[in-house]
Amino acid sequence: xxxxxxxxxxxTALDHALELLARDDVSARAVAGAQSLGPMLNLRLAxxxxxxxxxxxxxxxxxxxxxxxxRIGACVTHARLEDGDYDDATRGVLPAVAAGIxxxxxxxxxxxxxxxxxxxxxxxxxxxxxxxxxxxxxxGPAGRRAVPVSDFxxxxxxxxxxxxxxxxxxxxxxxxxxxxxxxxxxxxxxxxFSHATGAVLVDPARGVxxxxxxxxxxxxxxxxxxxxxxxxxxxxxRIADLLAGTPIGGDAxxxxxxxxxxxxxxAQVTA
Ligand SMILES: Cc1cc2nc3c(=O)[nH]c(=O)nc-3n(C[C@H](O)[C@H](O)[C@H](O)COP(=O)(O)OP(=O)(O)OC[C@H]3O[C@@H](n4cnc5c(N)ncnc54)[C@H](O)[C@@H]3O)c2cc1C
Numbered sequence: 001x002x003x004x005x006x007x008x009x010x011x012t013a014l015d016h017a018l019e020l021l022a023r024d025d026v027s028a029r030a031v032a033g034a035q036s037l038g039p040m041l042n043l044r045l046a047x048x049x050x051x052x053x054x055x056x057x058x059x060x061x062x063x064x065x066x067x068x069x070x071r072i073g074a075c076v077t078h079a080r081l082e083d084g085d086y087d088d089a090t091r092g093v094l095p096a097v098a099a100g101i102x103x104x105x106x107x108x109x110x111x112x113x114x115x116x117x118x119x120x121x122x123x124x125x126x127x128x129x130x131x132x133x134x135x136x137x138x139x140g141p142a143g144r145r146a147v148p149v150s151d152f153x154x155x156x157x158x159x160x161x162x163x164x165x166x167x168x169x170x171x172x173x174x175x176x177x178x179x180x181x182x183x184x185x186x187x188x189x190x191x192x193f194s195h196a197t198g199a200v201l202v203d204p205a206r207g208v209x210x211x212x213x214x215x216x217x218x219x220x221x222x223x224x225x226x227x228x229x230x231x232x233x234x235x236x237x238r239i240a241d242l243l244a245g246t247p248i249g250g251d252a253x254x255x256x257x258x259x260x261x262x263x264x265x266x267a268q269v270t271a
Contacts, residue, residue, distance in 0.1 A: 003041035010053040014060070014139055014168065020052045021164045022141055030054050030166055032075050032114035035106050054166060060113070065089050068174045074113025074167040082107060089174035090132065093181050097128045103191045113167040116149065119159045122193040126153055127214035128183070130222060131199035134172040140165035153219045156247075176205035182268030184261050185215070196254070198262030200229060200269050211266070213239070213258050217247040223262075230270075234263045 007026070011017045021028045026049035031037050033055070040046040054060055060075040063086040070089040072081075080086075082098035101107055101124050115125045116136060129136075129149040137146045141164050149170070152160045161167070175181070180202045185194035197214040209230070211223040221242050227233035228242075239259040240250050248254040 001042055001044060004044060004047050006041075006048055007050045008053065009050065010056050012056050012058070014054075014057050014166065017052050017054050017057060017166060018139060018141060018164065020050065021166065023050070026050045028052055030117075032111040032117075033077065033109035035102075035110040036114065036118045036120070055111070060168065062169075065174070070172040070174060072112060072170045072172065074117075074169055075111045076113075078102075078107035078110050078112070078115075079104065081112065090172060091175045091177075091179060091181070093128065093132065093175070093183075094172075097124050097183060100124065100185065106191075112170065116152070116170075117159060117161060117167055119153050119155075119157050120193065121156050121217055121219070122195070122197070122215040124185070124194070124197070127197045127199045127212050127220055129170060129172070130214070130220045131183075131201045131210055131212040132172050132175075133201070133208065133210065134170050136167055137169045137171060138162075138165045139168040144168065146171065150220065150222055155218050173206070175201075176203050178205055179203035179208075180269040182265035184264035184268070186257055186261050196257040196261040198258070198265035200262075200265045202229065202269050211262060213242060213262055215261075216243055216254075216258060218245075221246065228262075229266060234259060234266055 028050040029048035031051045055075045060073040062073045065087040078098045078101045081094045084095040112125050115123045134149050135146045136149050136152045182200040184198045186196040194215040199212040202209050211229050213221040236255050236259045240255045
């Protein structure tokens with residue numbers, strides 16, 4: 001199947017992109033790497049009148065460190081995060097996670113903002129940015145607002161993004177020198193979306209001890225229970241409790257798979 005016809009604009013300023021998305025005479029939609037939207041257009045799951053390509057807006061392509069924060073523009077590609085040509089305040093977390101997303105052709109075009117806006121529960125950046133305690137900054141007709149990524153993702157393909165808004169950037173707190181990170185995803189083959197993801201950040205200097213259970217068919221589950229992260233609490237019965245509010249519920253196979261993913265992420269932190 002092919003996409004229905006649409007108009008195409010490629011603004012170079014964020015304000016212009018917001019004006020185009022605010023037009024009330026057409027249904028307009030932002031496009032970044034088109035790795036998710038492209039198939040949706042071809043399958044006619046999305047039928048916008050106007051595509052607003054935001055990848056030529058310079059401020060959305062920047063990565064810069066400001067004091068204790070790494071600011072990553074929404075249109076930074078997975079490949080650029082993988083290549084690490086920036087002052088990486090995450091001490092290698094971003095390049096390592098990026099390298100595990102699909103394969104290089106997808107990473108060359110797919111963007112961090114597109115991934116979070118699309119909100120596939122199995123997406124790597126949703127799990128990672130939640131575990132890192134990052135904020136997403138959204139620009140819209142009423143100005144800008146910052147929201148923790150953990151609150152921004154509401155469910156399967158569902159976010160707090162309002163009509164006419166664009167994700168502008170992510171603000172990631174710098175990790176301290178002694179921070180430890182663990183990340184494990186269960187995939188049947190390389191380059192495939194995850195079936196269960198565990199992410200763990202322990203950064204005592206900043207008082208952070210956080211685990212995330214992701215790819216659980218809903219929003220990521222944030223775990224701050226020290227018994228799970230540092231003790232013997234990462235067991236199926238406890239993970240079942242934590243997943244009780246997700247679509248997975250008490251499905252034993254799913255609970256066990258998520259327990260294994262989180263356990264292996266925790267093992268990387270404590271090794
Ligand atoms: C074969 C394949 C394998 C993949 N495997 C993985 C994987 O293992 N892990 C993983 O995490 N991902 C994976 N992906 C998804 C990939 O990471 C995509 O890059 C990502 O989902 C979407 O990013 P994009 O820039 O292509 O967004 P697009 O496809 O351009 O847009 C996706 C959605 O986000 C909206 N959007 C885009 N940018 C913004 C913005 N800045 N503000 C507001 N809305 C915006 C669009 O309107 C659209 O609704 C895979 C994709 C493919 C094709």
